[in-house]
Amino acid sequence: MIRTSKSENSLALLLTEMGIYFKRQYLIYGKYYDFYIPKYDLLIELDGDYWHGNRKMYKTLNFIQTKSSFNDRYKNWLAKVNKKKLLRIWASELTNTNAVKFKIINEIKQTLEKKCHKLN
DSSP states (O other), rough: OOOOHHHHHHHHHHHTTTOOOEEEEEEEETTEEEEEEETEEEEEEEOOOOTTTTTTTSSOOOHHHHHHHHHHHHHHHHHHHOOOOEEEEGGGGGGOOOHHHHHHHHHHHHHHHHHHHOOO
């Protein structure tokens, strides 16, 4: 089993409070994504600022951050070719839960608008 971070647990609680059903540690071709919301076919990755090299905090990436960056880009591509929407959230963003809620709701809204557009 994949271990989860405190930040992931905080995001899981936030999604639950929002009434959003989700799955944790969703697997696509050998890569785990932190969250998957099946109703909207939406993946969410919660990126640790240090480990994933948040450019707002780290101008130059070290080896670990560079390696994570390559993995992140691969996961972005993997989600895209599997026709899944991927939302990335920095762990530091969790300090403003309203902004995170807005970001999630906005992604869901865009997904619904695209589905409605395809029906017309």
